[in-house]
Amino acid sequence: MSRIGRTSxxxxxxxxGAMAPVLALTxxxxxxxxxxxxxxxxxxxxxxxxxxxxxxxxxxxxxAFEPVEYAVVExxxxxxxxxxxxxxxxxxxxxxxxxDPLVEFDxxxxxxxxxxxxxxxxxxxxxxxxxxxxxxxxESLHPIELAEAERQARVAAExxxxxxxxxxxxxxxxxxxxxxxxxxxxxxxxxxLEQLERMYKDKDLTEETEEMILQRTRFDVVQAEQxxxxxxxxxxxxxxxxxxxREIEVRRAAEKGAITLEKAKAxxxxxxxxxxxxxxxxxxxxxxxxxxxxELEADRAAATLRSPRAGMVYYGRFREGTWSTAAVVAKVIVxxxxxxxELDFTVLDPARLQFRAKIExxxxxxxxxxxxxxxxxxGYPEADVPATLGPFLPVPRDAAFEGVFAVAxxxxxxxxxxxxTGAVRCVVAKRPEAVTVPSGCVFRDDDGSRYVFAIDGDxxxxxxxxxxxxxxxxxxEILEGLAAGDRVRTSxx
Numbered sequence: 001m002s003r004i005g006r007t008s009x010x011x012x013x014x015x016x017g018a019m020a021p022v023l024a025l026t027x028x029x030x031x032x033x034x035x036x037x038x039x040x041x042x043x044x045x046x047x048x049x050x051x052x053x054x055x056x057x058x059x060x061x062x063x064a065f066e067p068v069e070y071a072v073v074e075x076x077x078x079x080x081x082x083x084x085x086x087x088x089x090x091x092x093x094x095x096x097x098x099x100d101p102l103v104e105f106d107x108x109x110x111x112x113x114x115x116x117x118x119x120x121x122x123x124x125x126x127x128x129x130x131x132x133x134x135x136x137x138x139e140s141l142h143p144i145e146l147a148e149a150e151r152q153a154r155v156a157a158e159x160x161x162x163x164x165x166x167x168x169x170x171x172x173x174x175x176x177x178x179x180x181x182x183x184x185x186x187x188x189x190x191x192x193l194e195q196l197e198r199m200y201k202d203k204d205l206t207e208e209t210e211e212m213i214l215q216r217t218r219f220d221v222v223q224a225e226q227x228x229x230x231x232x233x234x235x236x237x238x239x240x241x242x243x244x245x246r247e248i249e250v251r252r253a254a255e256k257g258a259i260t261l262e263k264a265k266a267x268x269x270x271x272x273x274x275x276x277x278x279x280x281x282x283x284x285x286x287x288x289x290x291x292x293x294x295e296l297e298a299d300r301a302a303a304t305l306r307s308p309r310a311g312m313v314y315y316g317r318f319r320e321g322t323w324s325t326a327a328v329v330a331k332v333i334v335x336x337x338x339x340x341x342e343l344d345f346t347v348l349d350p351a352r353l354q355f356r357a358k359i360e361x362x363x364x365x366x367x368x369x370x371x372x373x374x375x376x377x378x379g380y381p382e383a384d385v386p387a388t389l390g391p392f393l394p395v396p397r398d399a400a401f402e403g404v405f406a407v408a409x410x411x412x413x414x415x416x417x418x419x420x421t422g423a424v425r426c427v428v429a430k431r432p433e434a435v436t437v438p439s440g441c442v443f444r445d446d447d448g449s450r451y452v453f454a455i456d457g458d459x460x461x462x463x464x465x466x467x468x469x470x471x472x473x474x475x476x477e478i479l480e481g482l483a484a485g486d487r488v489r490t491s492x493x
Contacts, residue, residue: 055477061357327342
């Protein structure tokens with residue numbers, strides 16, 4: 001039948017007006033015709049037949065072989081954190097005995113670090129001894145220094161009090177008295193000169209001795225005048241400058257003494273404590289240096305990793321079925337430096353293996369300890385390796401569940417090694433004669449019971465309870481309620 005007048009819209013049709021009546025009559029005629037054949041075919045398509053035959057339920061999972069017994073050998077330096085050059089290393093897959101070296105590092109850098117640290121410790125011991133003596137001296141000097149500060153403050157206060165009460169007045173009186181004494185000496189000198197001049201005035205001639213006396217007396221007068229002038233200047237300076245300045249000095253000395261005393265009281269204990277803390281710090285640093293020296297010496301002793309047991313050497317560490325071999329292989333190069341903490345080795349018994357598989361959650365209800373299975377190694381697909389599921393804890397990990405199977409290797413079989421992969425298959429149930437229907441024909445009621453819609457003799461569906469068993473491959477085992485050959489609906493009517 002060809003489509004007429006289809007528009008650009010999907011599923012939409014345009015029928016010309018002249019053809020509309022004809023098409024309508026045709027559709028009505030088709031609708032009025034009986035279609036018993038089509039109904040019968042549809043009914044057959046909606047039903048299924050219960051069949052009797054072999055039924056098997058199995059659980060399959062992928063996984064990897066791993067060792068049962070192994071020892072991880074690692075070098076985790078206590079203090080050393082720099083790369084070390086690799087001198088020798090056992091090959092990956094080599095067989096070794098207990099005590100055989102796995103990897104040997106060049107420890108020259110470690111030896112130098114140990115020697116340098118020993119020198120630093122010797123120097124630090126002398127410095128620590130000096131600090132200890134300094135603290136002991138400070139403890140002895142502390143009361144002496146405090147007493148000296150108290151004495152100096154007391155002396156300064158006493159000096160100020162003495163100056164204000166006695167020395168200032170005495171200094172002023174002494175300055176004034178000095179001027180007065182000078183004035184008196186000048187007065188005496190002038191009077192003496194006048195008397196001598198009157199005494200020799202009436203004589204016409206003066207004897208040489210008398211002239212000498214007059215000259216000396218006149219000089220004494222001049223000298224007394226000059227002395228008075230100087231003394232008056234000094235007295236004025238003392239009264240106007242010297243005494244006030246001296247008062248400022250004694251007052252400041254008293255203030256400084258008091259402040260120095262308070263400072264000594266406040267700071268001397270803190271200075272002593274500071275010295276003690278510095279001593280404690282140096283003692284702590286020495287203890288840390290001794291600890292680091294012990295760690296470096298332990299690192300030096302462990303610079304050669306030895307096997308703790310006999311077995312096969314694997315590069316890397318085994319974790320949950322996977323190996324870190326590739327990461328270690330990239331770093332284990334003789335003659336090249338490497339960080340010891342990044343190199344792990346595993347020594348294992350290759351004859352004792354187990355198989356770790358990741359199991360889907362839908363299969364958990366089928367698993368139990370002791371469940372037997374067969375492993376098909378990826379590298380040997382024709383091999384048949386018996387396995388038994390060990391104690392199983394259904395705890396999810398990365399959206400899956402792990403099961404560990406004990407492996408029973410056969411004589412003459414392939415040589416299996418840890419890290420190889422494969423698939424395990426466990427037959428949970430096997431029935432030679434079981435009645436099954438497609439799983440879509442079995443429905444569940446609200447109370448959890450199972451039922452089907454069975455077809456009776458009139459071809460009508462009727463709800464019928466059944467006892468369902470296991471399901472596998474899209475079919476469900478019917479234990480009760482149906483017999484082979486019974487027909488059921490594949491959907492609800």
